[in-house]
Amino acid sequence: MLKIIVALKKEVGTLSGYDVYYSGCGKVNATISTMEAISAGAKTIINYGTAGAVGNLSGLIEPTGFVDRDMDVRPLGFELGQTPFEEGIRIGHRGIIVGSGDTFATSTPEIKCDLVDMEAYAIARVCKKYDIEFKCLKYVTDNADESSAKSWEENIATGSVLFQEWLMSNHYMPLQQAAQQQ
Secondary structure (H helix, E strand, O other): OEEEEEOOHHHHOOOOOOOEEEOOOOHHHHHHHHHHHHHOOOOEEEEEEEEEEOOOOOEEEOOOEEEEOOOOOHHHOOOOOOOOOOOOOOEEOOOOEEEEOOOOOOOOOOOOOOEEEOOHHHHHHHHHHOOOEEEEEEEEEEOOOOOHHHHHHHHOOHHHHHHHHHHHHOOOOOHHHHHHHO
16 A cells, blocks of 8 residues: 655645655654554555755656764764664665755755755655665755755745656556556
8 A cells, every 4th residue: 555755735735646644844753654654554655755956966856775864973983874783874775865854954964965855764764664665756946055945945846746747657546546447
């Protein structure tokens, strides 16, 4: 069963026929929504939202790696982004990496990543723990710089149409349409 997690309704607009969880901003809220989606029977979770680009990226992007840009326990000998006493810092695969944090990024983060957001790492972490298929789509609204807030507001709605087109082209149909095909 497909569940979609989006931080804010204004990021996706109307997404009729899909089971959508609006988590609110940040990793804790995203974790709560992910657990709710799993409790409701999720077998696949798709996270859609906006992101800032650290490099030269634009449009709708499907990242495959996720890091926690807030986790910094280097004084105790751990790597930047590494949760203490856990192996590695990245969830997922090499490719486009999202650095999630509970701050709205207005500069390049210290941890290596291509995009910045506030939720994807937490959702990926929970999905990995519970063996739930996870996909992530981010629409780049800004360049993670001093003009990020203004750019985000101006571009937030644009990605919704692209995301809905992606859902259909990847055969993630609305619930009613999927039921009719069974």
